[in-house]
Amino acid sequence: MSLPTFKYFETSLSPSGVYEFAFNRPHIYNALSKEVYKEWLDATVWAAQDDRVKVFVLTGRGKYYCSGQEIKRPDFATEAGDQADTAKRAITKGLVTALIDFPKLLIAAVNGPAYGFAVTSLALCDVVYATPDATFTTPFMKLAFCAEACSSYTFPKIMGNTRANEMLLMGRTLSVDEMVECGFVSRTIAKDRLREETMKLAEEATNFSSAALKVTKDLVRDPERPILHQVNNNEMARLHLQVRTPESIASLNAFVDASEKRREERKAAKSKL
Template sequence: MSVNIPKLETFELKLHPTGVAEIIFNRPQRYNALSRLAYAEWLQAIQWAANCDEAKVTVLIGRGKYYTSGQELVMPEPMPENDDVDLLTMVKKRSENTRQLVRELINFPKLLIVGVNGPAIGFGVTTLALADVVYSVPHATFKTPFMQLGFCAEGCSSALFPRIMGPSRANEMLLMGKQLSAEELEKCGFVGRILPAENFHEAVLKHATEAAQFSLGAIQTTKKLSRDVDREMLLNVNDEEMDRLADRMVSPESIESILKFVEQAQQKKAKAKQASAKL
């Protein structure tokens, strides 16, 4: 029986005969940055994997040098001419896919394995705590630069990071924007195992394939038992984080930080282009 696999622009979906489904970040030229379309397609992909009867185990991994560079920061869009719509309402509406994506990750009923194939930033890091198993290459780095952008914790990281890493290490990431290594996160249990960079993708698939041979019902039952303990709490934390994040994103200091970041990125790109033209 053929399986209908969605065709997406920012992700590639695969379903192997073994029962392993792959969700692959597929914007390598943009370091797998998360655009508004990427959030919507990630939501579509995770819903497909959850509801596909043939998918027993799901692997989330990146293509290229990065796992994901996090949210794609662009110049803030102008306000609509409709006076009935305020900026906060607009931001909340546009972030609804992100809110729903975190809900889907909290409620994902099957085994979810993440292969961190390179640097991970922002939302790409926070959502790792919602996966069941995280594998990483040795050279991967992990950073949540929320304070630098005037944002706040998201992806349930405000609750899960201190629990997994311990309060001090979690606060280094969330409150101080410290970049941590795969080795540091393996030691505190955030990363389950570091695998060699060579043939990393194949090694992650091997682990997933082995797990896919087990009883799907047994995996789902055990995962439900584990997640039910925290499910309501995590759903509430997600809603609170997203509400506070919307507040932060419309704050003058956050808008100023984003504008500064985008301007610096554009200047850097222009200088690189000029240098390349001189060669």
Template sequence: MAVDIPKLETFELKLHATGVAEIIFNRPQRYNALSRLAYAEWLAAIRWAARCDEAKVTIITGNGKYYTSGQELTMPEPVTESNDSDDMVAIAKKGSANTKALIDEMINFPKLLIAAVNGPAIGFGVTTLALCDVVYSVPHATFKTPFMQLGFCAEGCSSLLFPRIMGPSRANEMLLMNRQFTAQELEQTGFIGRILPAEGFHDHVLKLATDAAKFSLEALKTTKKLVRDADRESLLKVNEVEIQRLAERMASDDCIQRLLEFVELAQKKKQQKLKSASKL
């Protein structure tokens, strides 16, 4: 009997006969940036993998040079008299509904979830790694959460998981000081399980996942539940609070101004690059 695999615009889904499912960021021309549609489709993909009986182990990875560059940034809507700050918070909450649901689904994901970081990871692409059971990375991958630069705040349960995994000082360097970490640095902290060679990286991770898919699925699910149950309620609560604070931040004048400056600078750099290319 054929398995119904959702057709998505921003992700590619695969289900191998071995029982390994792949959720692949598939906007390589946009560095796998996360649009509003991408958040909704990631949610649909993770729900499909959780509920699909044939999917025993799931890999999340990226197509192209990036794992994911995080949230796609666009010009924010300014606060006006007809659109006050309370309205903006409500709009931000509505926009983050899929994000909250996605994080909840990752917290509750019942089967083995492996992240295969094939290149740079930014923002939400980094925080959600801590919700995976195992993280593998290529040697050249980098990891950054530029939340302070943009006026955001911690999300993806990173306010709880990052200090626990990598220690308070390094977690605060990442979350509060905009420091970019290498794969080697995060492997030392235990955030990354193993660094694998870039050549043949996907095949290597696929083999590891295939080997795990041969194990008893019920044993895997039972053991994962034992591991996750100790923190499940805390993680769900942290996610709820983080999303609330993030909605407030994104509706603030401070955040809107920082986003405007960031997007304007990015547009100027793009224009300069196009001018330079046209002269060649």
């Protein structure tokens, strides 16, 4: 049986069962769109069910792990725009659900800077490795958003309240050393060794009993799965409302204005060369 193929991800499945799933939009820093979320969801659901997959490795290609959600001008005034945002939110919520329930070993190899959902979703992985240049940013307050991907629960649980609040409420970027110190990242691996070392560790894990891995993961995760699902429901309901507030709409428009201005300035600078 053939493997699923994806437009926005580079994938491979080793004979032993390591499935590598890599963000592959390096020209835009692996940014997330509705289509990217959908492929991520489809791959996660497929990998959970296919017996050929024993370990799922999530990583990125290029300089960034993932720059987070593509920011576009909000369009809630039209029915089509409002429905499109609602549909995207449903896909994102479904992806979080799939990550919460994922029954196999899920390893993240963060190969560079990570933003937004790319950071919050890491807390739902079983193990996180990262390069020395990796940084972690959740710029939700700058955009008048709110916490997502269960980060309102997982971040304080993993990092402690004050460190979590620095990220979620103050938008502070944390270094990989800080994330290792607070237990969010397992350890750092040199940039030129990250892929090789992570795949090696994943391959070693395929030698273990799949049943034993699932049972142990369930023992770790089952007590909090109902909580995580409820948190996911609450966060997505709040986010649906929050992105429609005047403050969020103004912040999004200002972000797009600034981005367009920078592009025009770069074009003008190139034309003078």
